[in-house]
Amino acid sequence: MSSWGSDIKISIFGESHGNGIGVVIDGLPAGEKLSFEEIYIQMARRAPGKDKTATPRLEKDLPRILSGILNDTTTGAPLCAVIDNTNTRSQDYGNVMSCPRPGHADYTGNIRYKGFNDIRGGGHFSGRLTAPLVFAGAVCEQILRHRGIRIAGHICSVGNIKDTRFDPVDIPDELIDRLNTASFGLIDQSKEEPMRNLIEKCRKELDSIGGTVECAITGMPAGAGSPMFDGIENIISSIVFGIPAVKGIEFGAGFSVSEMRGSENNDEFYYDGDMVRTRTNNHGGILGGISSGMPIIFRTAIKPTPSVARRQNTVDFVEHKDTVLEIHGRHDPCIVPRAVPVVEAAAAVAVINLLAQS
Numbered sequence: 348m349s350s351w352g353s354d355i356k357i358s359i360f361g362e363s364h365g366n367g368i369g370v371v372i373d374g375l376p377a378g379e380k381l382s383f384e385e386i387y388i389q390m391a392r393r394a395p396g397k398d399k400t401a402t403p404r405l406e407k408d409l410p411r412i413l414s415g416i417l418n419d420t421t422t423g424a425p426l427c428a429v430i431d432n433t434n435t436r437s438q439d440y441g442n443v444m445s446c447p448r449p450g451h452a453d454y455t456g457n458i459r460y461k462g463f464n465d466i467r468g469g470g471h472f473s474g475r476l477t478a479p480l481v482f483a484g485a486v487c488e489q490i491l492r493h494r495g496i497r498i499a500g501h502i503c504s505v506g507n508i509k510d511t512r513f514d515p516v517d518i519p520d521e522l523i524d525r526l527n528t529a530s531f532g533l534i535d536q537s538k539e540e541p542m543r544n545l546i547e548k549c550r551k552e553l554d555s556i557g558g559t560v561e562c563a564i565t566g567m568p569a570g571a572g573s574p575m576f577d578g579i580e581n582i583i584s585s586i587v588f589g590i591p592a593v594k595g596i597e598f599g600a601g602f603s604v605s606e607m608r609g610s611e612n613n614d615e616f617y618y619d620g621d622m623v624r625t626r627t628n629n630h631g632g633i634l635g636g637i638s639s640g641m642p643i644i645f646r647t648a649i650k651p652t653p654s655v656a657r658r659q660n661t662v663d664f665v666e667h668k669d670t671v672l673e674i675h676g677r678h679d680p681c682i683v684p685r686a687v688p689v690v691e692a693a694a695a696v697a698v699i700n701l702l703a704q705s
Contacts, residue, residue: 349471351586354703357483357696361432362465363473369429370479372415372486374703377423379490381416389485392530392688393478407433410482428482432475445665446672450653457664474591474682477689484692487699494702496566498694499523500687501532503561503646505542511535513563515599515628518642523565532687550680553656557592558683560690561646564698567632569623569640571701578636579643583697587647590689592682595648599631614641638701645694649686654678 350358354374361368387409394408408430415426444466447453452472456464464470488498497520503510511534526532531539549556572579584596604612607629614625625641632643654674661672679685 351589352696352700355487355696355699357480359476359479359483361430361476361479362467362470363432363475364467364470365432365465367429367431368476368479369410369427370483372426372483375415375421375423375426375486376490377421379421379493381419381421381486381489383419385489386410386482386485388528389481389488389688389692390478392528393481393685408478410479426486428479430478430482446661446663446670448654448672448674449659449661450650462664469591472591477590477686477692480590480696481688481692484688484695487695488691491695491698491702494566496564496698496702497523498562498564498691498698499526499532500560500562500691500694501526501529501534502538502542502683502687503559505558505681505683506545506556508538508542508545510538510561512561513642513644515631515642515644516624516626518563518565520565523563527691531684546681549651555652555655555678555680555682557649557651558681559646559648560683560687561644562690562694564632564643564694567638567640567643567698569638571704572633572637573704574636577704579633579638579697579701580636582701583643583645583694586693586697587645587690590647590686590693592650592652592686593647593690594650596645598633598643598645600629601631601646604629647686647690649683652679652682 349360350356352374356373358371360370390408390410410428410430413427413429415422415424447457451469453466456470456472469475491498499522501510503512513534522534533539546556572582580598587593587596600607600612612629614627614630616623616625623640625639628641628644630639630641631645632639632641656674658671658673661670662668663670
């Protein structure tokens, strides 16, 4: 399934080394003015080939709009955007046609699609498919901003090097604005050099490194979401797990609540003028699956890029024997910096659906 959403639905299509990739967004409200300059900024944050921490595959990732926009304004018709693939090197994947790469979906995809799946660059399993997701998220983010809702993410960690986390109760717009245009988004910018040094060390050792992304949503009105199976955690998680490389998610204080007492975990209420707020935010802006009006905060675990240049053990489908694989091609030593705008985009698509249901 490559479609997601109920009231506002996205459908992502294409493959890493096909002619192009894209998205159809159905259900957007008509009359929403969009800044394509801002959309291009988000696309550039995710695009490859612009930083030593990323794959050298250079793609401009400029979307071509086929429908749904007139004079930079949504028409109410399905919005369809296509992004051309212009810098493919499919020959790099000749040796993985019968030898699945460890950590990839080559093996499971071969079983699921009886060997007919496009293996080049990972095909439809590739992180390349996050480019149309970022486009959809950039559109939704602008519409949400018109309603006072802001979204920002940052590199929470690379390996064991950690950035400062968001203040759980007070996230200033100035910080959101800075992070929204950052290619290596950090709250504590002094962490950039040690993170880059670790990524470069892994690259030189023909290896890769993982990390975490933290995302915050501010301005969310209280009362959005539903209990049980349609809560905010459920909806955000279901789209975030559609991002290749995401292996975990936690909201608010997350797994650390398992070490707390109830009196420590509970966030006490108080009146701030006419608004009910909490003094702490262990609940991450969500109680019973419903927004409390406090910032919604979550973190995602991003696995290390599985395509590493080291020799790895695998199997040969054709020869039915164990073998050794050397992976060629252009791959990220760390996917985390480029994952930040993808996580933000997923959050935006989730939130716009939550508001439509409220």
